[in-house]
Structures are given as structure tokens and as C-alpha cells.
Amino acid sequence: MTAYWLMLLVPMLAGLSPWKAKGTLSNLQWFLYGALLIFIIGLRHKVGGDWDNYIGNFIGLEGVSFSEAITVQSVSHDFAYETIHWFSLNYLNGIYSTNLICAVIFVAGLLRVCKNMPFPWLALVISIPYLVIVVAMGYTRQGVAIGFIMWGLIDLINGKKIRFYIMVLLAVLFHKTSLFMLPIGFLYGNSIRNWKDMLLFTGLFVVAFIAFVADQLQNLLYQYVTNSELESSGAFIRVLMNVFAALNFLYFRKVWREKYDDAALWMIFSIASLIMLPLTFVSSTSIDRMALYFLPMQLVILSRIPVLITDRYNRTLFILGVLFLYIGALFVWLNFGSFSSSWIPYNNLLFN
DSSP states (O other), X not given: OHHHHHHHHHHHHHHHSSOOOOHHHHHHHHHHHHHHHHHHHHTBSSOSTTHHHHHHHTGGGTTSOHHHHTTSOOSOOOXXXXXXXXXXXXHSOTHHHHHHHHHHHHHHHHHHHHXXXXXXXXXXXXXXXXXXXXXXXXXXXXXXXXXXXXXXXXXXXXTOHHHHHHHHHHHHTXXXXXXXXXXXXXXXXXXXXXXXXXXXXXXXHHHXXXXXXGGGHHHHHXXXXXXXXXXXTTHHHHHHHHHHHHHHHHHHHXXXXXXXXXXXXXXXXXXXXXXXXXXXXXXHHHXXXXXXXXXXXXXXXXXXXXXXXXXXXXXXHHHHHHHHHHHHHHXXXXXXXXXXXXXXXXXXXXXX
């Protein structure tokens, strides 16, 4: 468990320390911490609930030409992931190189979000228990997709909507469910009032759907909706964490609008999260996987709210409360999680 606590305690202690690095030294800190995350995530050995599935489902990519590989009837048909994995299996060291490349993409998106927050270290701490450890180290393809989404969210916040759409389409190449993040950019711009924008978006969505999802729609529906044997036991708790962030945003929404220009974006995330909560009792797996794309709202909302709290005492209480919440979440999951045994003990390629 040491590796997992290290990922959480390093940014927490750095944030709570009275000494703050600036300039080049600060950038060096970010680089070193990013390298640590990439090392732990990318070079893990037999760690994560889907480890065996990733080995077995893509075994047909080894020892064949690339043209043959892209026609292999694998489970996912996620072109970018399969391309990287084919190259790794045939020219590098297999799953480890694939995971390392995927870790770089995920960490780049994560650090971009955190560095753009007023309390970047707090955003990092919030990300560790579930987004980093469970998602990036368990659901590799969806972790990469979320990495692209996080990178694109900063572009969307800065008004660069086209870049956000590009990031979503890149994410789709790793996991098709990320296609359903496209409407976020559309709704955020209130483009529904402009029929030309609506027509353009509808056309883009239909083309993307046909190109990336339509051929696998039946399989996706079975995996995440109709398969009654597949159930995510922790879906309610994980969605509840998004709801916690949503309720905090709704409480501070008036002062948020005075400080930030992106209130409409997090209103969309908040409303969607509130809708998802009761739906976990209807289709836990599908809602659980869709809620993964909303995890970045926890990083943004909970690391920005301290700025909105003017009273120093209350601000400190809020920060400490968030820290204890996520420390507790990691402790409970590691010790009592239904599937945490797949992550314990942590093993690394370089130490085996």
C-alpha cells in the first residue's frame, strides 16, 4: 500500500508546507511528481481489476501485421489503443510499454487541470483515491480517454471549444463511451439558440457516432446496460462523490459567477451528477462508467471553493474537511473495497 499512500501524501505535504517553491523550482516539482505518477501507473505489474482482461482480450494483436491487427475481432475495437498495443506487443515489451504510454497521456491531462487550479496540490490529493488509483490503474483505455477529456476541459474553460471537441474525438479512439462528452461543449456554449451551431453540432455528433460507435453499439449496450450479471457495487458511493462536489458548487454558485466565467459548465456537470445518482439503482454499471468522465469536477470545484470562502477559519476547516474525506476514502477502499485485492500488493516491473 506504500505506493498508493505516497501518491497522496506527497502533494498533501507539499501543499501544507509553509515553504512554497516558485518559478523553475516549482516546475521541477511538477515534473518530478508527474514522473512519479507515470512510474507507478505505467510500470505496474499485475495490478488492477482488468489486468487479465487486457492480456487476454488483445492477445490476437501479437505476431500479426498491422493491417491484420486492425481487423482482429477484439473486444474493444478502440483504434488508438489497439495501435499502441500492437506496436508494444510486437516491438517493445508488451503491456508494460502500452501502460507507460497511456500513463503519460493520462498524467499530462491530470496535471494540466491541477496546475490551472488555485490550490493545485488539493486538486491532486482529490484525484488520487479514485481517478488515479482505480481508474488510471484499472481501466486503462478509459483512463486515457479521461486524460484527453481533462486536457480539453481547460481549453473549453478558456473558450477554445474546437480544441475541446478534438480532445473528445481523440478520447473516443481509446474508449467509445467518451463520445457522449461532446454535448458538454455544445450545451456550455448555449448554442441551442443558434440553429446553425445546432445543425453543425448534430452533424458532427452523427458522423462521429457512425464512425466510432455504431458498429459496436450492440456490444456496448450489452456490456453496460442489458447484462444483468454485471453490476458495479460501489457505483452509488462513487457517484455520490460527484454529487458532493455538485452540491458544494450549487451552494457557492453566486460567488462562483463573480470569480469565474465558467459557472455554466459546472452547472451542467452538477445537474448531470444529480440525475445520475438515482439511476445507479437502475443500471449501476452504465452509470458508473459514464460518471467517470465527470470525476474532474471534483478536482475543479473542491479546489476552487477555498478561494470563495473569505473567512480564513472556515476556509481552513473546508480544506481540512476535504483532505480527511479523501484520505478516508482511500483508507476505506484499500482495506474494505470489494475489488481492492486486485491492487494489493502493489508490484512494479522494475522490482520483479
